[in-house]
Amino acid sequence: MxxxxxxxxxxxxxxxxxxxxxxxxxxxxxxxxxxxxxxxxxxxxxxxxxxxxxxxxxxxxxxxxxxxxxxxxxxxxxxxxxxxxxxxxxxxxxxxxxxxxxxxxxxxxxxxREIAKLFVGAPTEKALKLNQLLGFERYDQVAAEITPAPVERRIQELEKQLSSLKQVEDIRKRDAETTAEIGRIKDRLSSLRVKYMMDSALVKWAEEVKQRAEEARKIELEMKGKLKLLEQYRTQLKSMPEVAEGVEEELREMEARNDALNRRIAVLEASIKMIELQEGMNVQTCPLCNAPLSKDALERFKHMEEEYRKVLDEYSRLQTSLAQKRKEAEEYRRLLEQRRFIEAQIRRLEDEIKQTKVQTVAEEDLSRALHLLKEAEETKREIELLESKLSSLEAQKEAYQTALVQLGSVDAANLGYKIQRLRDLADKIKRIRSALIEAVNEAKNERLASIKFSFKEAFKKIYPYERIKDVDFESKMVRGHEVLYVKGKVDDTWVYAHQMSTGENVALSFALLLAVNELVSxxxxxxxxxxxxxxxxxxxxxxxxxxxxxxxxxxxxxxxxxxxxxxxxxxxxxx
CATH class of the missing domain: 3.40.50.300 (P-loop containing nucleotide triphosphate hydrolases)
Known part of the structure; x- marks a missing residue:
């Protein structure tokens, strides 16, 4: 073209x-x-x-x-x-x-710019790029596609089947034991279910008896609690001090006397004030009633100072007594309120106790009811346990039957023949693979030899310097694959691409590209x-x-x- x-x-x-x-x-x-x-x-x-x-x-x-x-x-x-x-x-x-x-x-x-990057990266990465450029990965792919691995996996599967054939007798024995156990469990379940159904009426009676007994026990406990509380209230009422009668009346009398003394003190203080004013200034009328004052009138007020002192003494004593009486009245009210509350609680508890009716359950009936309920619960648990065990055994029996069907359809002699044929096939594939690898390696070497001359010639033209005197290829195993490296001879030592300068790597890249192109035309x-x-x-x-x-x-x-x-x-x- x-x-x-x-x-x-x-x-x-x-x-x-x-x-x-x-x-x-x-x-x-x-x-x-x-x-x-x-x-x-x-x-x-x-x-x-x-x-x-x-x-x-x-x-x-x-x-x-x-x-x-x-x-x-x-x-x-x-x-x-x-x-x-x-x-x-x-x-x-x-x-x-x-x-x-x-x-x-x-x-x-x-x-x-991309070709210049051919030898950029880690040494192994450069080698893999080189393998791709030369097309060697196609050779490796061809060799990898021919492998005895699938045949060997099939041989392992058939060998497992052959080994499992030897377990047939053991499976049959276990299957028979499982079948017998299933029969025994079914018989036991049948008798337990019949018994459970027949006892259902008695179980219902036993549950009612148990419920009545529990209610009676609950009421009895409540009665005991109320009686105990009633006794505590009565004891508390007896221990309370007697309330003194007439405290309230005495307090009212003392309050009235206190008010009277307050009024008398006010009158006396006004009279004394009037006398003091008359002495200090010429006052003609009484400050209380505006009546004209005379010397005789003023003389009559002088005796009030003595009365004022007596009234104050009485007032002081009354205040002390009044404070004490008020405390006694307050305590009287508190005790009276507490006594009334306790008496009300006693009356309430006595009424509740009188109205409470206790239905007793005969001890013989309760004992029989509890025994019936225990037997019914044990029967129910045994039925559930046997049903679970029966389900497990039936699944196990199904697995045994499936295994027997699968193993019964396999002929041991035919299976051994297949295994031998597959082993022969695997050996042939290995020989073919070995021969193919030799052919692939030979093709690689031929391709490499075809490229090598053009590669060296192109490199010498692109790189006309004395430092690198020669270039060549070297193969190494990397992760189980043969990988090609490019190397150059400096003095008497071979160096690899990662040990060369950027310009030398560029020259290597272009020389290799041009050599490959000449090969593929x-x-x-x-x-x-x-x-x-x-x-x-x-x-x-x-x-x-x-x-x-x-x-x-x-x-x-x-x-x-x-x-x-x-x-x-x-x-x-x-x-």
């Missing part, structure tokens, strides 16, 4: 563009000139895919609602075209004159900035390798390197 022309509309940064393609076509220029877009347009036309990390809608120009890419070329010297169109959010429409779809691997698009490669990570000498070596590759592979290259573009100008078109 060879492409001759590509036409695109509304694709990424290019609104419309058309290019003529040769064996080696270089797209160069600064950022935003559409170099990578032309490569991705070819990828979309041939495969209908977007590069990793992008969707097809991401490829549509922002000022357009659709994109169209058409490539023209020749297959087996016959012209063909493929045209793909996609509207934003819609499906991809394809037009072509090819009788069948081209089988193009999307890996024809090679991002130089891909008809087309889309190289996006393959010079990534290379210095001037590396770019010159890369140009030499690319010139050699174009003899077998059509190359479309996008580069920002003026040096690489100028070196390839003589071998193809530069746009």
């Amino acid at each position: 060879k492409l001759e022309r590509v036409k695109l509309i509304g694709f990424r940064g290019l609104k419309e563009d058309e290019c003529i393609l040769g064996d080696l076509t270089v797209f160069t220029g600064g950022m935003g000139t559409g170099k990578t877009s032309r490569l991705l347009a070819v990828l979309f036309a041939l495969c209908g895919e977007a590069p990793s990390g992008l969707t097809l809608d991401d490829l549509i120009n922002t000022s357009s609602d659709y994109m169209l890419v058409r490539v023209e070329g020749r297959v087996n010297n016959l012209p063909f075209y493929i045209e793909r169109r996609k509207r934003r959010g819609g499906p991809v429409a394809v037009k072509t004159d090819l009788p069948e779809q081209l089988k193009i691997d999307p890996k024809i698009f090679v991002d130089g 891909s008809p087309l490669l889309l190289l996006d900035e393959p010079e990534e990570g290379l210095d001037e000498a590396g770019i010159r070596g890369l140009a030499e390798v690319l010139k050699k590759m174009k003899a077998k592979t059509q190359l479309l290259i996008a580069t920002r390197s003026p040096l690489l573009a100028s070196l390839l100008r003589s071998e193809g078109s530069v746009e």
